[in-house]
Amino acid sequence: MALNDSYATLADFKQYYDDKAMAVAGTKYDTLITQVLASSSRMIDKYCDRQFNAAATESARYFKADNSDYWNLAVDDFVPSSGFQLATDNTGMGSFSTIWATTDYEFLPLNQLNPDTGEPWPVEEIHAVGGNLFPLTPYRRYGNVKVTALWGWPAVPQGVKQATLILTAQYFKMKDAPMGVLGFSGFQSMIRVKDNPLVEPLICDYEKNAVLGGTGTGHSIAGLF
Secondary structure (H helix, E strand, C coil), X not given: CCCCCCCCCHHHHHHHHCHHHHHHHCCCCHHHHHHHHHHHHHHHHHHHCCCCCECCCCEEEEEXXXXXXXXXXXXEEEECCCCCEEEECCCCCXXXXXXXXXXXXXXXXXXXXXXXXXXXCCEEEEEECCCCCCCCCCCCCCCCEEEEEEEECCCCCHHHHHHHHHHHXXXXXXXXXXXXXXXXXXXXXXXXXXXXXXXXXXXXXXXXXXXXXXXXXXXXXXXXX
């Protein structure tokens, strides 16, 4: 899957939702389902503040080193690859002429694994260990670190895929509800994924600002549905 792809396929959803009903419907709802799969995937991105697909090729992104930390750089998620390169603009003039050697840094988390679960995990931080340090140039260019990497995750987590299917099924059902509203608990109220007991446990560990392998930071899931 490439960046911005849905986390589940049309075939995945038809199997998950109801094989017999989908067989009767044929391709009638294929366009709608495809659109809702994409929307559900992007809502999960918004909640987690990250994307779980992987780019096909390496590309460059720019980051600002923390003004108080020469040693550590928080970056967008990426997968280690042979095309990785780290370069810094030590003068703040836009010349990324300092190319770091592989001995100048290490990737965190170590081994690209969640330390609590052993699940494959992307690189989230680069730690300086050699002769170079991340530059602090607060009064010059904002982006003073250039990272060329394979952005994204090593694979879409199963919990993210399952959450996508659940969200898509809930949205799909709303097409048959009066004015897009379904009743529950005796009230006519629009279904929202706010503290959704089926979805939130599947994705809370993947919040960008959560403690790695923990239960999240209380980030509100309101508005995802």
